[in-house]
Amino acid sequence: MPRFEPNPQRRPTAIAGASAGIGAATAQALAASGHPVALGARRVDKCQELAEKIRADGGQAVAVPLDVTDEDSVTAFVTRTTEELGDIEVLVYGAGDLDADLVHEMEGSRFQGQLDVHLGGAHRLTSRIVPGMVDRRRGDVVFIGSDVVPKPRPRMGAYVPAKAGLEAMARTMRMELEGTGVRASIVRPGPTSTSMGMQWDEKTTEAVLNDWVKWGLARHPYFLRASDIADAVHHVISAPRGVHLSLIEVEPEAPLEER
Template sequence: MENRIEGKVVAITGASSGIGKATAELLAAKGAKVVLAARRAEKLELIADAIKKTGGEAVCTEADVTRRDEVQALVNLAVTTFGKIDVMINNAGIAQLHRMEDLDVEGWEQMIDVNLKGTLYGMAAALPEFKKQGYGHIINIISTAGIAIVPTMGVYAGTKNAIRTISEALRQESEGRWRVTGISPGNVKTEFVSHIKNEALRKTSQEKSDQIAIPADAIADAIAYAISQPDNVDIGDIVIRPAVQS
């Protein structure tokens, strides 16, 4: 089977753990040149070093996706280091779970800044390069939370569904110039739950995750599948979750 991942330059946000880390390692093993970003520089460097020790190509930069200039620096690093950017994976995300009446306005703003604006910043950084090149691939990590709406996840789901809508609009506007894929993971074994501030909901979410979560590698496989398609094949949406998840 032809390896359509080898040689591609792939930028990944939120790459220091979980889905981002698993995706970086898998794509690098398949011959991609990965450009990694996250706030935890020391973890990024360990991941990049490990990839290079096994013969892969990787560079990294500390970046907070709520800062447009830092997301732009990620794409600039890809282009200056490897001469192009083939794929932009907007993976960084955060969830704060509360009932709406609790008025966790700070949490709402955090999710809007990271999940929505951070993804838009990634798209804004990559699209000018895609227009120059005449090709490219945006992959946005969304969530099954936007498919099955449940209490305490209203704003989180809202930010993710905003990205779902934006992704489809971008796909149509591209008219074949670039591809756009939305990946909606369900319950995945990552550090994601540990960042929830609401202690009771964090504990409940962690217990459920411990019981049913699938490995981050499963999401990485889906991302690799989307990237590996022929240039004229656009995988629009992938929903991937534990078989037992409702």
Template sequence: MSSTVITGASSGIGHSLARRIAASGAPVALLARRGELLERLADEIRAAGGRALALPCDVTDRRAVGVAIEAAEAALGPVARLVANAGGGRATGVDPFDVDLITEVVTLNFLGTVHCIEAVLPGMLERRAGHLVAVSSLAASRGLPGASAYSASKAALTNFMESLRIDLRGRGVDVTVIAPGFVRTKPGKTNKRRRPLRVDLEPATERMWRVIQARRPYDAFPAGLVALTWLGRVLPASWYDRLLAGRGPTPKS
């Protein structure tokens, strides 16, 4: 059976999706930086009768990604599916205007996925079969306060994947972009920031897995936040600014 590479598998959405994919019978290569968490998940999957390999790797390191994916192919066979989920971001503001932090967020959320695609795409094109999945965000839809780097990086990711989807038409490789709103990845943890219409991890995982299996080109959820986002897109800039002013996270100085 052909394998799945999933990044950001040490916690949150990636961890949950990796378990779901492994439960379907597909061998999974688990990538993230925290190796001990990956080993724990791989052990759990193997104990349940699945196949899994923990490959500690920083996706911002292009060479390391190539090495990890080579190791995945050697152990589990050709990569049929990439789920590029590793990502995240800290608040970014204007004072300080922290270019190092902006570079870090953009490199992780955008180039991290590009590095993974570089490692799997030639084989997929040769076999004329494959599936590239990227976990973007509803934050890609328009600039959000306190999240300039995050929303820009996710917009770059979404548009990049969309271009690839068109460029790959007729080549046997499908592309899926999933744009969640807020997903509760740490149940029980209280957070002072408002996260409207937050979805629990379990239903979010099930939805994402259905979208991946159906190879849908794009999915965004939950519907309520998708509708608000759509409204945000068509609002004139002056209204949008007034509505969102002061609603973002505060960058740490």
């Protein structure tokens, strides 16, 4: 007798932050494997474009408006996703942007905004989706963390504590969900080429990079691709029942040295 019933081949998946970057790449990767995906973000037009592409490629996808800082929006997202795709088997949380500044120079509203998107939003979705997973005795929750948690980076005034809080919540959930059949996991990317930080002005970008070099946090110029992180998420949710990939760290490999 197997220790666990296997997961269904078709696993409806809710993705927060699906309009670009890691979220968009994850949606494409999971849809290509046969999982129907709900693409949630404030930029619903971008999600709609991606959903149309996924459907054209033979996958199943719906674009649903989602503001993770708004309780009503989160509730509406979960309700429509369930109506369109069925009970949510997988939640991937990667919503949020990166607001760069020094801790002591960041306005309180900006600091709180980062915490609310990266951590508060994760809790809002988790609290609406995970109870159903517990009832069904299976499910995967994957949080997109960051290597700034073990290795803080200067000028990430609110991003570092927000991601640290997110990963702490994930580790707490892993203990609380033990024995329920629901797995809470962290995929922790290193430097990744996405749209995050694209809104910085030249002065901010220069200051950030100079500080990273000063603290030895930019050893080489190579970045991961969003698809690399999507592959890691796919690997986590594809692990057979009875196996829990609780943390996957993904770092860019350095360029080959000349010989």
